[in-house]
Amino acid sequence: MTTDKLPEWVPASGLQLRLAGIHFDAIRVRGVRGEAVLHHLAAATDGRPGPVVREVSGGRWTYFLIPPGSSKEYPWPPGATCFGPSARDQYVGIPAPSGNTYPLSWRCDPPTEGEFVDPELLHQVVTAQLCLPPDD
Template structure:
């Protein structure tokens, strides 16, 4: 058991700092930048009545918000403008920043940390919420 991972034993979460993880292996991700990403995270929380699954935020640059969804679920979906899927589709290699659960991880942090292995944001709920919010 890994103390820095609060006993969750999720292999893709680093022990300290943050690391890049290849999308499409353990998870896909959906990135929405800036205030739109934060509004989408708030909407997801409201829709599901609590934490929506693992969501990572950046404090600088694009101020990106990454919604971690099950691997392979972002491919061949019509995402609205301003939404960028990260996956391992043919001809696509994407990396997602993943912070440790504890310690210094700035500028990357968990908006909603993982609660147990295999728990991710529900892709179809996210897609519908993104279409509602972003058109």
């Protein structure tokens, strides 16, 4: 895991809430569905899907961080919650690259400056996954 060229919105330690729509938009998917989306994204991107934050307690949410403003370009299906510029005062927890960040962690490495999940690819995968019958 590298800490070179981290975006300024990634904290040095612990975790911090960041207002969605400023530095990034986020698409949130719950439980095993979020993990399935991540699995398919990782396969399609040679293991580098971009910044993904995982919550390991409660709803076990997975947050896919996409470029700011890009969430409004896609019709996100039910089961995918959009945190972006059209939402009002929605915050996403962002963990530090290492150390105690419970209950959040980077599912892959923390992002480098300017790195995001590809919103078009994410939309395709999320739409396909959320149209499958539930198994969780």
